[in-house]
Amino acid sequence: MAAVESQLILGQVLQSSSTQYTIIEFIGEGAFGKVAKCQVNSTSELVAVKILKDTFVQDMEEELSMLSKINLLDPDQFNLVKFHERFEYSSYTCLVFELLEMNLLQFLKTKLGSSMYVNQIRPIAKQMLVALQRLQSLGITHNDIKPDNVMLVNTEEDTLQVKLIDFGLAHPSSSTTHGKWLQPMGYRAPEVCLGLPFTEAIDMWGLGYMLANLYLNTNLFPVSCEYLMMKAMVEYLGMPSEDQLLFGMHTKRFFCQEADEFGLGWRLLTPEEYSEINRVKAKEWPPWRPHFFSLDDLLYVSILYNI
Template sequence: MFQMCLEFSRVVGKSLRQEFYEALDRYRPIQAHGNLQGKEGPHRASGVTEVRCLILRGLSVVVGDDPSTFLKACFLVMASKTSPTPCVQEGNSKSCRYQVQSILGEGTFGKVAKCTRMDDSKTVAIKMVKKRNDQAEKANAEVVILEKLKSLNADKCDIVQWYQVFNNNGYICLEFELLDKSLFDFMKERFFRPLFLSEIRPIIKQLANALEHLKSIRLIHADLKLENVMLVNHIQQPYRVKVIDFGLACEVSKAKVCSYIQSRPYRSPEIILGLPFTEAIDMWSLGCIAAALYIGTLLYPGNSSYDVMRCSQQLLSVHQSISVRNLSCSSRAKPPVSHFTWYKESTDGPMNVSEGHLYSFRATYGEVY
């Protein structure tokens, strides 16, 4: 913490730096420094606590009560890659500094931050994973997968470019190229209006290309969904996408039956039923993504695997009638779009999915505009 504060004081400028040191002087208990210099002693722990408190109070004087400013100060990263942690690879011994611009997202694993790499002013995305037992194991497993992905050309294979890994302040940090936005955020901005087929085709083609290359090195992504497909730069390169997040990825030879993988709406029948699986489960997820882009909603909604299987079974049961309806269309006519909505059998309103209820499927048709 003290090293972080010193690093902060070096970059805030002369006037703020002076104010920072004055704040420390105002709140510094002299005995704390005396306790810190001693190797042992009953007052050493309390002295360390007081030093930590004064540092935080000094920071609060400098940055004020603005949480975003305080967050940027606290996450000013000084990444020393000399740590003996297993996930740090050889050759990463030089130090880099990163200045956090914003937090792009966060979850149970940690945070993803938009950062500027100070040595070359390049903007990157850093995924910061907490060093807890379960999360650290997953992060190290992801590093193993990312190392294997280095054998592929990230741009040609439509997967995110990974640069390096380092440790900082209790976090395992993975540095990636900065991308634009996820397909989920893109659809959300459009209020989930369906895309045209001419817009969906290049997206699906790129995702299929990514899965083909993953298959060539015997890898399963295992978490393909709208949130894990990123637009590279939608203004300059419309519908150019890349696959991200290999936190659940595994080798085909190490695939374990009954693994808890894939998000529920994109989960394949093999995973739901606890059957042996291969990289083919990613193709199921790809089909769910294509359908979601085409109809503007999830193909298999539900709050449980039971609901997903019921929706899947009922959808497949009406597949034949939909195919017959399509065959009756003129070859020059615009193809019908199926707008899927799930209803409770006892009501006429959209379903409120819950366990144990029966649902019927209705398909309505309309033209693609």
């Protein structure tokens, strides 16, 4: 199929078996294709239509399975995006969702221009905990919790109402395979990094990381180098346990054992050792980036970031 943007135009009508959707504007784009803001011709309701490229259609079936389970609930009650229908139009596969205003990343950049206060973050945290609790009850792991995937319903409200979106990487918790790389860089839970068995708890890690980012207006851990990400985890939280290091499939990607006066002990690889073992050069710590050595240091973030 040719690129989505070369064939779809503003004003074009997408036809499902029961509904006509007129494209008003394109509001998102990714490797999967595009997201269009559309008007339902019969009701004038505005919706978001995710238009998929051919290469992503076969990977969509699990996402549809997850969305079908979620739709058995009241998505509004559990802060989850509402899914309307899937349809084929010409050579496109389209997924129709409720239209939400903007994601948290856009909100930080365009509306606030700075980090969020704790009293703004707290209701977001509460709503996302409700969403994750419901996903856990359905046996679903989202795998991609980040500000881009949390949408604001209405930015004009005093208390921000949010919904979790994008189940493209979600899967049944019962089918997880440890050792598989999941979650975006920086957001990756320690058990995923080390190649240990994991549960839906990795979504809680992703949520905690996201909330820290809202507070800092930057990433808590580096997101451009997995070595620096692990280095930051160790500095902030301490070394993983002996058992975690012994049984992790990817432990030796980041750590090694060496003898000392107490016997064999684990330590983090040096940047040079990591680069040699993994044949990927470890990046330098950015000079502009403050170094935290514990989560308690976040208490002084207003001084460090001058906010």
